Every structure is written in C-alpha cells, then in structure tokens.
Amino acid sequence: MVSQVxxxxxxxxxxxxxxxxxxxxxxxxxxxxxxxxxxxxxxxxAEVMLDLEFLTPDNIELLGELLNRCFSMLSKLIN
Known part of the structure; x- marks a missing residue:
C-alpha cells in the first residue's frame, strides 16, 4: 500500500x-x-487505509482536504 501511494x-x-x-x-x-x-x-x-485503521478519521480529513485542493488546482490547469 505504501509503495502504491x-x-x-x-x-x-x-x-x-x-x-x-x-x-x-x-x-x-x-x-x-x-x-x-x-x-x-x-x-x-486513503479510504482503504482508513478501513484498515492505518489512518485515523482526523488524518483522513486533513489528507482529503489536501487532495481536494490538489484536484482543484489540476482541474484549473486543464482547459
């Protein structure tokens, strides 16, 4: 899992x-x-890691926010 991420x-x-x-x-x-x-x-x-309890709900919330920001920035580059 770590390697894939x-x-x-x-x-x-x-x-x-x-x-x-x-x-x-x-x-x-x-x-x-x-x-x-x-x-x-x-x-x-990350969702799988949460299910496997490798991440806490607090960790996943912060990570989700960061990933959403990255996704948004990349989407703005695509025109």
Whole structure:
C-alpha cells in the first residue's frame, strides 16, 4: 500500500513536469488529466487505509482536504 501511494504521488509530480513541457494544449491537458487521476488514486488508497485503521478519521480529513485542493488546482490547469 505504501509503495502504491508513493508511486501515485510521484506520478502526480512527473506528469505535471512532463505536461508543462508540451507545446500542444491537447498534450498538456492529457498529462494534467493523468496527474489528476493519480490524486484520485491516492484518495482511494486513503479510504482503504482508513478501513484498515492505518489512518485515523482526523488524518483522513486533513489528507482529503489536501487532495481536494490538489484536484482543484489540476482541474484549473486543464482547459
């Protein structure tokens, strides 16, 4: 689980970097959408971690707020 979340977090950053280097709006958006999908993947993993009691409700609330902010920022990049 930890490994998967780390890979998804790295995917967010790497897709942002790769997308920002693309000249075409369509290509940029594709990478930003992939990054946004990785944020959703982290959120899903967090729910499982809560179910398994690896996270507390307080932890999941803070993490959820941060993930929502990331999702929102990425959504604003996609145009």
């Amino acid at each position: 780390r890979r998804a977090a790295l995917s967010v950053k790497l897709n942002l970097a790769e997308g920002s280097s693309r000249k075409s709006k369509v290509e940029r958006n594709r990478f930003y959408e992939i990054a946004r999908g990785s944020v959703v993947e982290i959120d899903a993993a």
